[in-house]
Amino acid sequence: MRYLPLNTQDRSAMLASMGAASIEDLFVDIPEEARLSGPIHGLPMHAPEMAVERHMKALASQNLVAGDVPFFMGAGAYRHHVPASVDHLIQRGEFLTAYTPYQPEIAQGTLQMLFEFQTQVARILGCDVANASMYDGSTACWEAISMARRITKRATALLSSGLHPHYVGVAKTMARFTGDALVHQAPSLTAETDIAGLIGQIDKNTSCVVVQYPDILGRVEDLSALAHAAQAAGALLIAVVTEPVALGALRSPGEMGADIVVGEGQSLGVGLQFGGPYVGLFGCKQKYVRQMPGRLCGETVDAEGKRGFVLTLSTREQHIRREKATSNICTNSGLCALAFSIHMTLLGEKGLRGLAQVNHAMAVTAAERLEKVPGVTLLNESFFNEFTLVLPKDARSIVRALADRKILGGVSLGRLYPDEAELANGLVVAVTETATVEDIEAFATNLEELLA
Missing domain, CATH: 3.90.1150.10 (Aspartate Aminotransferase, domain 1)
Known part of the structure; x- marks a missing residue:
């Protein structure tokens, strides 16, 4: 039996409080052509389990793996x-069933893992501090833009033409609700990046400059001059890394002066998985740590002087007043972060x-x-x-x-x-x-x- 706790009167009261005449009003932002008007075409309402398994295997066989x-x-x-050891370790019961720690004092293993993850991320990104992960690289990129607005009190972000178009799309979607102005154009098929052009566009209204490293065309550029120009104008430099393995060979964005470095951690420990789930990386300079979204795990000692781990910072809407929250992202990609951290540990710096x-x-x-x-x-x-x-x-x-x-x-x-x-x-x-x-x-x- 379906669980339907609300009656018609309850629903009407809720809709009235939101200023909506019907439930359909809640979906006005979804284009009409993207909405379902009935059951998904071609799927039966019910089928035997063996038939479903056979059908799903037939569909899967069409993939080019x-x-x-x-x-x-x-x-x-x-x-x-x-490595096979990554999958083996993340499937241990104490990790596989663990959700994000709401009672951190009883989740010491999870907190220690996240602390180690943060340390690894901070080191490869070249940042003072890193958080316990975001959903993925694109949402981490938007959170960095939002963080720059809070820090600079400005609302115009310059997005490099070399920034992944999916990251740009996420930022545009979110900016509709925040009022941020995003300046962006598509890349050109040239060997040169748009660093000089970005520097020329920085003005007193610029909150941040967002650049991908290496960029969507694979081009690699020294970010030092861009960092200096942005900071001289009171703006922040946000660097986006979609391939963290590159940081085993290239100078980190933090070394070149980036204020915030975000990225996608999928390359390490996490398979392609048809597009997700992935794990967002987020690091910044120490002076901006209280504006950093998500959660931060820290090391401390208990009453007996023994080493322990705590949830040091969590300025998100579940833990403080909504108007004071830095983010509405309410969890971290814990299992994927664990896979990333295990793979990084197996490799080590030399690896x-x-x-x-x-x-x-x-x-x-x-x-x-x-x-x-x-x-x-x-x-x-x-x-x-x-x-x-x-x-x-x-x-x-x-x-x-x-x-x-x-x-x-x-x-x-x-x-x-x-x-x-x-x-x-x-x-x-x-x-x-x-x-x-x-x-x-x-x-x-x-x-x-x-x-x-």
Whole structure:
């Protein structure tokens, strides 16, 4: 029997208090074409369990699985080898069943893990302090923009053209409700980034400058000059890292002066998982810690002088008055943060640097081979494990044709920027330690045949 605790009178009273005439009024922000007017087409109202299992397996078999074919997709989600010990440890009962600690004094293991996670994140991002994770990189990016507004009392954010378009989309969605002005334009297929242009746009109304490192096209830029220019104008520099393995080889954004560094932690410990769940990273300078969203775990001693862990800071709406909250994100990606932390611990500093070197070396090998394909141009002058190719035709058709040949050959810019015709021939290629020389050769050979 369905549990329906509210009667018609209760619902009417609730709607009246919100100023809504009906429940349908609560969905006005959802476009009409995106709403369901009835049951999902094609699905039966009920079916035997075995029939459902058979049907779901048939649907799953239509997927082209990342681990089964040459894989060169990236653009914010990367395939890395995750040691089997990561999955084994996160499935231990004390971790797998643990929710975010509302009674932290009885969750010492969870708090210690989060404390270690924060330490690792702060070190790789080059920040003084990091929180216990956010939902994912895109929401962490928006939270950083919101944090900059609170700190600077300004409401115009400059978003680099190299910022992932999905991150831009999340920021635009949230800015509708906060009044923040977002200045952004699509990237150009050039080897140069828009650092100089961003510096020229900074003024007295700028709350922050948001730049991705490496950017959506794989380009790598020194952020020092941008950090100096933003701070000289009273604004903050927010750096976004979607591939944390890169920080095993590149200078961290914090070292270059970034005030807030956020990112996506999926690359370490967390599989692709059809797009989620992932884990957002968030770090900042010590002086801004009280404006940092989410939660912060700290180390202390108990009444007997023994080492212990506590929930040091949690300025979110569940714990303090809503108007004083820094965020309405009410939890952290605990299990994914644990997977990240275990993988980082297994690697250590030396291992992370070694993994980064292997990634870069394989990417260089791939770039050199693919650039030899007639008609193909390598856009980047610098990159880590991801770069952009300019093809002689629309990359979307090539990506589909490669998939038909059992090769997942990158992400087309036409897919990311469907309204930007000048980007249609761009193809973002990611190469990690999971790619082999044979995979690269198969990619290049098939690409050459398709472009002939």
